[in-house]
Amino acid sequence: MSTSNSVVKARKALEASIIYYRGRPVGTVAALDPEVESLNYDQCFVRDFVPSAIAFLMEGNAEIVRNFLVETLALQSRERQMNCFKPGQGLMPASFKVVLQNDQEHLIADFGEQAIGGVTPVDSCLWWLILLRAYVKATGDIELAHRDQFQRGICLILDLCLIARFDMYPTLLVPDGTFMIDRRMGVYGYPLEIQVLFYAALRAARQLLVPAETRDSYIQVVDNRLGHLLYHVRQYYWLNLKRLNEIYRYKGEEFGEGAMNKFNIYPDSIPDWLTEWLPETGGYLAGNLGPGRMDFRFFALGNMMAIISSLVSEQQSQAIMDLIEQRWHDLVGYTPMKICFPALEGRDWQAITGSDPKNIPWSYHNGGNWPVLVWMLVAAAVKTGRPELGHRILELVDICLYRDQWPEYYDGKHGRLIGKEARKYQTWTIAAFLVAKELIANPDHLALVSFTEDPAMIACTI
Ligand code: GLC
Numbered sequence: 001m002s003t004s005n006s007v008v009k010a011r012k013a014l015e016a017s018i019i020y021y022r023g024r025p026v027g028t029v030a031a032l033d034p035e036v037e038s039l040n041y042d043q044c045f046v047r048d049f050v051p052s053a054i055a056f057l058m059e060g061n062a063e064i065v066r067n068f069l070v071e072t073l074a075l076q077s078r079e080r081q082m083n084c085f086k087p088g089q090g091l092m093p094a095s096f097k098v099v100l101q102n103d104q105e106h107l108i109a110d111f112g113e114q115a116i117g118g119v120t121p122v123d124s125c126l127w128w129l130i131l132l133r134a135y136v137k138a139t140g141d142i143e144l145a146h147r148d149q150f151q152r153g154i155c156l157i158l159d160l161c162l163i164a165r166f167d168m169y170p171t172l173l174v175p176d177g178t179f180m181i182d183r184r185m186g187v188y189g190y191p192l193e194i195q196v197l198f199y200a201a202l203r204a205a206r207q208l209l210v211p212a213e214t215r216d217s218y219i220q221v222v223d224n225r226l227g228h229l230l231y232h233v234r235q236y237y238w239l240n241l242k243r244l245n246e247i248y249r250y251k252g253e254e255f256g257e258g259a260m261n262k263f264n265i266y267p268d269s270i271p272d273w274l275t276e277w278l279p280e281t282g283g284y285l286a287g288n289l290g291p292g293r294m295d296f297r298f299f300a301l302g303n304m305m306a307i308i309s310s311l312v313s314e315q316q317s318q319a320i321m322d323l324i325e326q327r328w329h330d331l332v333g334y335t336p337m338k339i340c341f342p343a344l345e346g347r348d349w350q351a352i353t354g355s356d357p358k359n360i361p362w363s364y365h366n367g368g369n370w371p372v373l374v375w376m377l378v379a380a381a382v383k384t385g386r387p388e389l390g391h392r393i394l395e396l397v398d399i400c401l402y403r404d405q406w407p408e409y410y411d412g413k414h415g416r417l418i419g420k421e422a423r424k425y426q427t428w429t430i431a432a433f434l435v436a437k438e439l440i441a442n443p444d445h446l447a448l449v450s451f452t453e454d455p456a457m458i459a460c461t462i
Contacts, residue, residue: 006402007437008010008431013406014055017427018064019044021098022105026071028052030095030429033406041423043110045096046072046124047180051431053131056137058445061114065135066144072096073130073153075109087120090156092128094121094182101440108369115182122178122194125157126368133204134448136262145208151215156341158218162225170228171289172198173228180301180400181339181365183214186352189290192302195233200309201314202226224455228268233285233311237264239296240283242317244274247294257372264292271296273342277330282323284315287340298323298331298341304376308446312451321384324377333402335369336393338376343367358421362413369415370399372428382443383450390440397433404428 017028028046053065070297075093080086093109100106101215112120120370132150136142144150172195176188179197206222208222209215247270250261274296285305288295307317324331331338343361353359359366374397381389401407411421439445 003048006398008226008433009402012435013425013430014052014427017052017430019098021071021107021195025095026067027064027218028427030427032425032427033423036423040095040110040114042288043097045095046092046121047127048428050127050131051428051435052373054375055135055431055434055438057134057448058435064137065131065139069128069132069135069144071107072334073149074262075107076111077158079333080111088160090125090158090160091123091230092124094124117183119182120175122174123171123180123197125160126197128196128205129157129201129322130156130449133207136208137448144281146210151210154209155215155218157201158205158222162221168412170225170232171195183356183359183365184352184354185359185365186295186344187288189288189293191288192237192285192299195303196302196309196311199226199229199311200232200305200451202229203309211356220344230311233306234313234316234332237285238283238290238316239278241280243277243283246268257389261296265290265293265294269294277327279323279326283313283319283320284323284328300331300337300339300373301376304373304380307380308450310451314453317380317384319439321380321386321389325389329414331395332393333361333369334396335371336396336408337369337373337413338415339365339370339373341367363411363420364409368419369410371397375432375435378439379446379449382439382446387440387443390436392405394436397432400427
């Protein structure tokens with residue numbers, strides 16, 4: 001890794017965020033802001049640990065990642081209950097922390113029951129699989145993933161995701177707020193972020209599962225689902241000017257197999273901002289798709305991870321990066337990158353967020369700018385052969401993140417203000433900066449998190 005002043009400070013801050021359990025490093029806290037009450041930011045969130053883990057793997061410190069994987073796996077199969085209801089066994093916690101009981105350290109986990117709004121952390125088990133594969137890639141320690149407990153843990157996750165239910169699509173049906181956006185934001189149903197993580201997680205599981213009589217049926221189902229999911233997202237979530245023209249001229253109420261307008265999207269649901277905003281070249285994946293519903297907002301994590309995981313084609317990947325370049329001010333702004341664009345305002349904000357004061361327009365999840373997304377943006381830039389974009393992004397964050405004490409998010413249309421309620425010393429801001437720096441310096445590290453387009457890869461081993 002390079003050693004500029006901000007990198008040295010970031011490494012120190014990341015080091016300070018490490019959580020120890022019975023003397024061993026097992027994770028990183030969400031934030032270490034000395035000026036505000038920690039609430040649950042003193043816990044290790046599974047999703048927040050991902051950039052920390054990648055940073056550690058890149059610098060050859062795999063022990064903490066291994067410990068994290070082992071401990072969270074143990075939490076997965078722990079008895080738990082929400083009121084009188086028992087959630088599915090494969091669920092991974094949103095977060096965990098170390099507590100002292102009778103002079104002994106214990107880990108306690110939050111599966112969403114403590115979280116504001118009682119949101120289900122669907123993304124945790126998906127990130128866990130992606131991280132397990134990254135760990136194996138970095139260390140060659142396939143033995144860990146092949147252990148019985150790990151194989152069982154993978155199957156429990158697959159049980160939760162692949163079980164047959166009341167559904168006509170290959171995508172995963174989830175409640176609101178099941179991922180990084182963990183509040184009510186109209187991201188229920190088939191949000192892009194979950195579909196993309198689902199795809200990457202299935203590909204990881206495919207590489208990690210050891211064939212055996214009890215597991216062969218899983219492998220078959222995963223292979224089958226991967227193909228359908230890929231087709232569905234590439235085909236139906238895709239938006240560019242050509243697609244928009246088609247939707248604009250859609251007829252509603254089409255019945256039967258030959259329907260062009262498969263989801264019965266009414267042209268009147270196309271938002272005004274979109275027709276002017278969408279450039280001639282460029283495109284992106286829509287935020288959500290269900291019966292009579294297309295969410296036209298741009299969601300960064302879903303689009304970036306779709307590139308990194310090759311859920312989108314090479315051509316679509318290039319088009320997404322074209323869009324970002326042409327709408328740089330809106331999507332990247334002063335501090336990359338906008339979590340979603342545009343913000344919900346007025347009646348939409350009231351109806352969709354339930355008048356959430358933390359998610360006012362252009363703040364927090366509702367169009368705020370989140371530096372954690374920098375690692376994905378840079379990874380996508382590297383994957384699409386546009387390192388110059390990566391450099392441009394790093395220039396934007398090199399001084400400001402350190403100067404502003406690593407804020408959780410920024411506010412405003414172009415991300416100029418430190419977020420109204422943003423934590424300082426937010427660990428995934430720090431880690432994402434380190435990962436982005438390292439990806440530019442050493443693009444080979446991209447392989448830890450990326451998947452190739454080649455369909456044969458779906459079935460191949462690591
Ligand atoms: C907020 C974010 C969530 C994150 C958590 C800890 O709740 O919305 O994505 O995991 O903070 O940083």
